[in-house]
Amino acid sequence: CLRYGQDPENQLCTDDFAGHWAHNANLSIKAIMGVAGYSEMARLLGLNDVADQYAGIAKNMAVKWEAMANEGDHYRLAFDRENTWSQKYNMVWDKMWNLNLFPNNVIDKEIKYYLTKQNPYGLPLDSRKEYTKSDWVIWTAAMAPDRSTFEKFIDPLYKYINETESRVPISDWHHTDSGEWVGFKARSVIGGYWMQVLMDKISK
Known part of the structure; x- marks a missing residue:
């Protein structure tokens, strides 16, 4: 997640029937939430230093994601593909865990666009x-x-x-x-x- 998650290379995501798609923004969210999830598990174990470290990494990744995927009134399917959009369903964990990792009301903006x-x-x-x-x-x-x-x-x-x-x-x-x-x-x-x-x- 840390090495390849921010900007995934040409690989399949869970929607594999759609084929390989490099720089997949929703797959990047999955990696970010994986890092955040690691932080949450560490905190449950009382490893607060580790939790804080990975929470910070996840937050920085999310801020960078917002800039990379931004298409004005919505966010792209892939970072390098203008005039595209996709469901960012992996972001549901940010709301469920109440982490608020993604800035600028990303979720609300996406919902309105959908x-x-x-x-x-x-x-x-x-x-x-x-x-x-x-x-x-x-x-x-x-x-x-x-x-x-x-x-x-x-x-x-x-x-x-x-x-x-x-x-x-x-x-x-x-x-x-x-x-x-x-x-x-x-x-x-x-x-x-x-x-x-x-x-x-x-x-x-």
Whole structure:
């Protein structure tokens, strides 16, 4: 994470079906949150010096990320790709852990931008295709500032599940324009649908 995480080289991310994509901004967030998570674990173990060290590193990485990915009213899919965007679902951990690593209201800015990109059956994964991953949409929705905004992301997913003509167990990978499935079905990643429930439980 420390050596390669700030600006990942040409490699796959979890959305491997989209192919290799160098300088992936969301993958960079994953590394930053990994460093932050290490800090949090160290603090739980009473290793406060280690925790402070890695918390500082994560904060510096997040500040640098914001400058590298900034596209004005949103943040890029990849640092070197102008006029692109993507769901920054890995940032949900910054909100869940209440770390506030990323400056300049990054999360709020992204959420507002995503609302301008929605299709009838959900928010596309990024600017490359119209398909999405519904588990990631729910992670993204969990970053919303209030329930009303959260539901603006959830309602199209309900519409997809209720209206799709693809007769398979819930597919987490579907077209947001037609509501048809792309290729996955009944996978364990559907557990990601419970992200908001987890956040609510932690906050209490």
